[in-house]
Amino acid sequence: MSAVSSTPKKNLMLFSGRAHPELAEEVAKELDVTITPQSAYDFANGEIFVRFEESVRGCDAFVLQSHTQPINQWLMEQLIMIDALKRASAKRITAVVPFYGYARQDKKHRGREPISARLVADLLKTAGADRIMTIDLHTDQIQGFFDGPVDHLLANKVLAEHLRDAYSGEDLAVVAPDSGRVRVAEKWADTMGGVPLAFIHKSRDKTRPNEVVANRVVGDVEGRCCILVDDMIDTGGTIAKATEALLADGASDVVIAATHGVLSGPAVERLSSCGAREVIVTNTLPIPDEKRFPGLTVLSIAPLIARAVREVFEDGSVTNLFDGNA
Numbered sequence: 001m002s003a004v005s006s007t008p009k010k011n012l013m014l015f016s017g018r019a020h021p022e023l024a025e026e027v028a029k030e031l032d033v034t035i036t037p038q039s040a041y042d043f044a045n046g047e048i049f050v051r052f053e054e055s056v057r058g059c060d061a062f063v064l065q066s067h068t069q070p071i072n073q074w075l076m077e078q079l080i081m082i083d084a085l086k087r088a089s090a091k092r093i094t095a096v097v098p099f100y101g102y103a104r105q106d107k108k109h110r111g112r113e114p115i116s117a118r119l120v121a122d123l124l125k126t127a128g129a130d131r132i133m134t135i136d137l138h139t140d141q142i143q144g145f146f147d148g149p150v151d152h153l154l155a156n157k158v159l160a161e162h163l164r165d166a167y168s169g170e171d172l173a174v175v176a177p178d179s180g181r182v183r184v185a186e187k188w189a190d191t192m193g194g195v196p197l198a199f200i201h202k203s204r205d206k207t208r209p210n211e212v213v214a215n216r217v218v219g220d221v222e223g224r225c226c227i228l229v230d231d232m233i234d235t236g237g238t239i240a241k242a243t244e245a246l247l248a249d250g251a252s253d254v255v256i257a258a259t260h261g262v263l264s265g266p267a268v269e270r271l272s273s274c275g276a277r278e279v280i281v282t283n284t285l286p287i288p289d290e291k292r293f294p295g296l297t298v299l300s301i302a303p304l305i306a307r308a309v310r311e312v313f314e315d316g317s318v319t320n321l322f323d324g325n326a
Helices: 021-031 071-087 116-127 140-145 156-167 179-191 237-248 267-273 302-313
Strands: 012-016 038-042 048-052 060-064 092-097 131-135 150-153 172-176 197-203 213-218 225-233 253-261 278-282 296-299
Touching: 012 021, 012 302, 021 060, 021 302, 048 071, 060 071, 060 302, 071 092, 071 116, 092 302, 116 140, 131 302, 140 150, 150 302, 156 179, 156 225, 156 253, 156 278, 156 296, 172 179, 179 197, 179 225, 197 237, 213 237, 225 237, 237 253, 237 267
Parallel strands: 012 060, 060 092, 092 131, 131 150, 172 197, 172 225, 225 253, 253 278, 278 296
Antiparallel strands: 038 048, 197 213
């Protein structure tokens, strides 16, 4: 006999960084697997060490790490985990990044600026990631920065299901917080059953990040409960000013729905005092008790991630999870 043959055996293994272990545990429960045990700690000078406690040879590895604060530490930890898996002969490595760090730096506004979203993609590829799975990128074009498959999951169905249950009897309108999010808001309007669409015309000083001036509402919102949608809430300035503009323009209520609750700096104060009836986010990022406030609803994104992981592992279709629209 000149050759040896065997039947390939697929083995799904889930790995979690230390940034958001609660989400990883939820995903593991949905998949009915356990998170692969590992040793992870920081040296006195800040260097990160990771070692997996089980063999990973030939496995289909999914490395879950959300790029929360301190973002550079958790990004580096994920890169180190991927490198360790590559050197331990994992067959395929998927970087599961619920919140993709540096996504807002996806293009140059002025000369001598970086395109940091591309740099993150290059780092993941160089570390050894074969594909990326992420949720609601700041712009779709970031998918093209990675030389390999990118599973871009959409959270609008998770958020829309809650909104339909809570506000089914209301006269609704979907509102984009700026003109750049109109296409996203159009998808939202379709998901909500073809409700009217509006947007906030705003100006922003590119030399002063996290500061915005809301100008005027474009569209009919008078007497309507407005669903104000965005991909993330960072300091809350954009969303808070948009809420105030909608209420001033005659909206009966404003409900804020965003995928990523970054909630930096004054966000909690702004959101809790801007007049919004409810603020809805998912748990792509950890939201500690000190960032929670009355009116904040946090929905779990774990079932969506788990379904996508299973489709990738079984060579199925991630696009079918979104009725072919992802």
